[in-house]
Amino acid sequence: MGVIHVTDRAGQRHTLEAIEGWRVMEIIRDWGLPIEGLCGGACECATCHVFVAEEWLGRLYPPTEEEEDQLDTVMTQPNSRLSCQILWTPELDGLEVTLAPTGA
Amino acid sequence: MTDHIETDVVIIGAGPVGLFAVFELGLLDIKCHLIDILPKVGGQCAELYPEKPIYDIPGFPMVTGQGLVDNLMAQIEPFHPTFHLNEMVESLESIGTPEAPLFRVKTSENGTTFTCKAVIIAAGGGSFQPKKPPIENIEAYEGTGVYYAVRKMEMFRNKKVLIVGGGDSALDWTVNLQPIAKRLTLLHRRDAFRAAPHTVEKMRSLVASGEMDLHLGQVTSLKGEEPVLEGAVIRKDDGSEFTVDCDVMLPFFGLTMKLGPIADWGLNLHENLIPVDTEKFETNVPGIFAIGDINTYPGKLKLILSGFHEGALAAQKVHRYVYPEKKLLFQYTTSSTSLQKKLGVAA
Ligand SMILES: Cc1cc2nc3c(=O)[nH]c(=O)nc-3n(C[C@H](O)[C@H](O)[C@H](O)COP(=O)(O)OP(=O)(O)OC[C@H]3O[C@@H](n4cnc5c(N)ncnc54)[C@H](O)[C@@H]3O)c2cc1C
Ligand code: FES
Numbered sequence: 001m002g003v004i005h006v007t008d009r010a011g012q013r014h015t016l017e018a019i020e021g022w023r024v025m026e027i028i029r030d031w032g033l034p035i036e037g038l039c040g041g042a043c044e045c046a047t048c049h050v051f052v053a054e055e056w057l058g059r060l061y062p063p064t065e066e067e068e069d070q071l072d073t074v075m076t077q078p079n080s081r082l083s084c085q086i087l088w089t090p091e092l093d094g095l096e097v098t099l100a101p102t103g104a
Numbered sequence: 105m106t107d108h109i110e111t112d113v114v115i116i117g118a119g120p121v122g123l124f125a126v127f128e129l130g131l132l133d134i135k136c137h138l139i140d141i142l143p144k145v146g147g148q149c150a151e152l153y154p155e156k157p158i159y160d161i162p163g164f165p166m167v168t169g170q171g172l173v174d175n176l177m178a179q180i181e182p183f184h185p186t187f188h189l190n191e192m193v194e195s196l197e198s199i200g201t202p203e204a205p206l207f208r209v210k211t212s213e214n215g216t217t218f219t220c221k222a223v224i225i226a227a228g229g230g231s232f233q234p235k236k237p238p239i240e241n242i243e244a245y246e247g248t249g250v251y252y253a254v255r256k257m258e259m260f261r262n263k264k265v266l267i268v269g270g271g272d273s274a275l276d277w278t279v280n281l282q283p284i285a286k287r288l289t290l291l292h293r294r295d296a297f298r299a300a301p302h303t304v305e306k307m308r309s310l311v312a313s314g315e316m317d318l319h320l321g322q323v324t325s326l327k328g329e330e331p332v333l334e335g336a337v338i339r340k341d342d343g344s345e346f347t348v349d350c351d352v353m354l355p356f357f358g359l360t361m362k363l364g365p366i367a368d369w370g371l372n373l374h375e376n377l378i379p380v381d382t383e384k385f386e387t388n389v390p391g392i393f394a395i396g397d398i399n400t401y402p403g404k405l406k407l408i409l410s411g412f413h414e415g416a417l418a419a420q421k422v423h424r425y426v427y428p429e430k431k432l433l434f435q436y437t438t439s440s441t442s443l444q445k446k447l448g449v450a451a
Contacts, residue, residue: 038229038361044152045360069298072270073358075237075322076293078341101238103360 002093006050008033009099018088024050024097025084035099041084046070048083053096060086074100107216111137111186112426114209114220116193119147121396121411122226123176128419130183131443134426137218138185139211141192141231141364146173148228148397149408151359161408172408182448188216192231196223196369198389205391205425221391222422225378226411228397229361237268237355239323241330249326249333250353254281262286264349266336268323269356275299277354279306282316289317289348291338319348326353366398374400384421385414391425393418 006028007013016031018024025048028035036047043066052060057079063071067085074080083097113129115122118140129136144150149158149169157166167175191211199219200206209218234252236242242250254260254277265285267278270292276299282288290307297304311318321340327347328334335347363376372379372388377400380386385393395418396411404410423432437443444450 039152042153042156047360068294068296072293072298073235075239077322103236103238103357 002088002090004028004088004092004095004097006033007096007098009101018092018095020089022088023084024086024088024092024095025082027088028083028099033099035083036102037084039084043067043070043082043085046074046082047102049074049076049100050081050083050097051077051079051100052081053098054079056092056095056097059091074103107214109137109186109216109218111135111218111220113137113222113224113422114139114207114218115185115224115226116196116209117147117226117228117396117398118142118145118187118189119226119228119396120149120172120176120408121228121415122147122224123173123180124412125224125226125395125415125419126180126183126185127176128416129422130180130185131437131446132419132423132432133446134419134422135183136185136224137188137220139188139191139193139209139216141190141233143190145177145187145189146170148361149173151232158408182446191216192364194365196392198370198391200391202390204428205389207391221425223392224415224418224422225366225387225392225394225398226396226415227364227366227394230366230376230398231362231364232359233362233364234355235357235360237323237357239326241326244330245326245328245333245353248331249328249351250355252355254354257281257284260285260352263351265289266291266348266350266353267356268292268353269358270294270297270299271356271358272299272303273356274354275303275307277356278316279303279310282310287316289319289350291319291321291323291336291348293320293322295320317348323353323355380414383417385418386421393422 002018003015004018018027023041025037029037038047039045067082112134113136115138118138150173154170191213194212195210197208207223260281261284265288268291278290310316321338323336324339325337335349337347339345378394380394380399382401385395387394395414397406
């Protein structure tokens, strides 16, 4: 067991319990924070877009070409990732992410 | 001028479930028209995952999203449904009685009106609409300086055009609008493009010869006294910012699904889904049915398989509205000569 920290769109920080092998999108969604995850984690919608805290960026697997293609469909920052493409493992205990703004 | 069409059933949404409903209705001699906002049929299968394999369609160990859609189109061919693509259903009005329902359906784009005895809403996750980038105040420029689609190229003649995106639409419109624009700039977040290689090559050669500009970065804000657009502030990966002068910005970020006008049709809604009964998949309004991903009931599974089943059951009740005098006999396609004649396979 471990946790992830998620800052929502109103700036409030939540600490969520994480389960090994679950996607970060699923953890955020299952705790009821407003993440859409329209495609269920199939890397087809980019509605699970998050900004990863600088110090964590280098500790994640780099995005695949498929993830980069989906990231092209939203407004990114250099620390943008799709949370459905991050599998939580105990090494990610304390991972810090912020929900990206949604379009209109 | 608006077209007016009279038919038995209007199906809203030409995703896999709407398509298969044509088959189930066709077996019962019920005619239908399908309407979809997308320029192509197939809903999520064709738009979101045409090349991905699906493994849980009965009888197909594996079929791709587009493969399934192609097979559905072949299967419903004998019933000659009419498609109205690129049209959004805006309004649905009941003009009959609960015993003898009658509906008026209107679309936006070129304003087709339909009168029909039953409506099947197969709208899935909602209508596909362009993704809007979350830029402050972008709405203030929509329709004057910001457009999500190109309807008439002439609108952009002699304009300073900024195109944002790296997919097919962005690249196609870049090479098409470059010759008529005063100056064209393409902005993308990275130096890799998901578009036809020859279009990318054409764009690169235009950049090399100085006929257009390519920048890597993201728009952070828009400039100009609303609603007149004058420029876009762009941030590069290294954090530095600069402004590109432009009269119009065309963001091409692909599509997303939004419930859309369905919310205004007087139907019960539960978390953006339409509650139905599980006997006939009818909504709270007699004569309006909801099948596929858009509906909800205890135990609902959002699977293509479930949507097919729901269409078959809805068709039985639709038959009663379309042919109130006729008794419906249950028949198998394997053994019924009359069904086989309808399918064009009987000797
Ligand atoms: C990546 C991914 C993988 C999937 N894998 C599977 C799988 O393996 N197995 C499975 O069973 N399911 C799978 N699904 C789910 C499956 O795609 C859906 O269950 C299915 O597409 C639902 O079909 P539908 O016809 O109800 O709706 P949709 O496919 O959503 O089609 C609805 C159509 O209605 C149109 N529409 C909506 N409102 C309007 C309006 N007002 N006017 C005009 N048009 C309108 C939309 O534009 C759309 O084309 C997957 C989904 C995704 C995203
Ligand atoms: S949930 Fe759709 S891309 Fe992550």
